[in-house]
Amino acid sequence: MKKISLENHQEIIHYLSKGRSIRQTAKKTSVGHSTVGRIYKKTPNIPKNSKNGRPVKANHSTSKVLVRQFKKYELRNASQGSKYLKAYYNIDVVPQTVRNMLYKGGLKAFKKPKKPIISEKNRKKRLKWAQEHKNWTPKDWKRVVWSDETRINRFGSDSDLYGWRNPQNKLTKQDVRETSKADGSRLMVWSCITWDGVGYICDIGDHNMVKEDYLDILKSDLLNSLNYYNLDNNRTIFMQDNNPKHKAKLVMDWLNQQQFEVMDWPPQSPDLNPIENMWAKLKKMLKKSYSQPAKNKDELFKRVGECWYKIDAIECQKYIESMPRRVKQVLDARGLWTRY
Structure with a gap:
């Protein structure tokens, strides 16, 4: 560190003694703020003024x-x-x-996360389910095959997008988020994840799936996924949520005939399903991998498949291993929401 001259040192003390601030003194003497600050602290005869600024109104x-x-x-x-x-x-x-x-005071502003409504009845069901599974280890959760559907938009997320522009200028292509009412602007997909990796993904289309469609998916894509990973059906547990088409008699009759067990799932609990994290990862991959929207629904589904099958087993295991923590959070929250 370069030493300052005695003349400079005395000049700094002079300005500080006259009540000049460290910033003002540094500017007057052309010496760095940190150097002036050290001299200010080490020189005892310089009056230590209180902080400048408007007085605090609230004590x-x-x-x-x-x-x-x-x-x-x-x-x-x-x-x-x-x-x-x-x-x-x-x-x-x-x-x-x-x-x-x-x-x-220790508080921080945050964006309120969107969570499903949990009634008192459903809160008790979530709590009961967590109590029943509180002693499950990652080894137990390895047996579960997690399934769900999600919507993929051709033009990106439904959430608001923000940007910066001069309001005096005309809107350009970069200033808008283009949408379309044409067929193929979105699609629904179904898949599952296992400890060994992602399952087959299928295109449900952009319409509401009915129980017959769902049963066809289970008979084909679910069973093909189990066979692909050579899973032991006698040890496998299949997870699905409580969507009415999942619980339809037609579907449940077929599931009850299978060798694998069907997990009793608590209502309003997407935060307990690890595949939700995989859907989020898939959508991030789509956004990152392609700069332009897909031309049609077929191209969109092709992109979805390319990204989905790139997700490896390690990624699946990372979220499945979080299940003991999720269960504990439900117990701690007495059946209410977790951070997942």
Whole structure:
């Protein structure tokens, strides 16, 4: 580190003694901020001024009360917090000040995740299911074949997309998200995952699948997936959710005739199904792998297959191994939502 001259050192002390800030002194003397700061700390006869800026309107005690109101969900946003301080403490602050107070109090803003509605009846069913499976080890979960359907959009996610543009300029191709009402703008797919890898994926189309369609899928794609990995049907457990077509008598009669066991699944529990994570991975792969939307539904399904079959067994195992943690979170939440 280059030493400064005695003249520079005295000049820095002079400005600091006159009440100049570290930044102002550094600018006046052409010396780095860190060097001026060290001299400021080490020189005892320089008055240590308190921090500059507007005085704090709300004291520590009031801030604690405000934070407590948010923790109790009595207040939900910064605007409500601002009105609360004005009404009860006659403290007039803007919402940003409330946000700063909440941040200092240990709270952080977050985007509320979308979760299914869990009624009291379903909460008890989820809790009961978790209690029944709390002692299952990863070895037990290895036996489960996880299935589900998902929708794939030709033009990307249904969620909002954001960007930056000059509002005075005309919209360009980069400024919009193109959509189409033509047939083939989306499709539904079904598949399953096992400990050994992903199962066969099939195109349901863009219509609502009925029980007969679902039974055909089980007879073909499910059984083909089990055979592909040479799974022992006597030890295999098949998981499906409680969609009405899954629980139709026609379907359940066929499932009950199979050698594999069918898992009793709790309602409103996509957070407990590892294949949901695989669907998310598939959609990220599609977005990353192709810069332009598919020309039609056939091309879209071809892309889906190319990405799906690239997912290896290690990826499947990573999410299946998380099942003990998911079960524990259901128990801790007394049947309510997990973080998954």
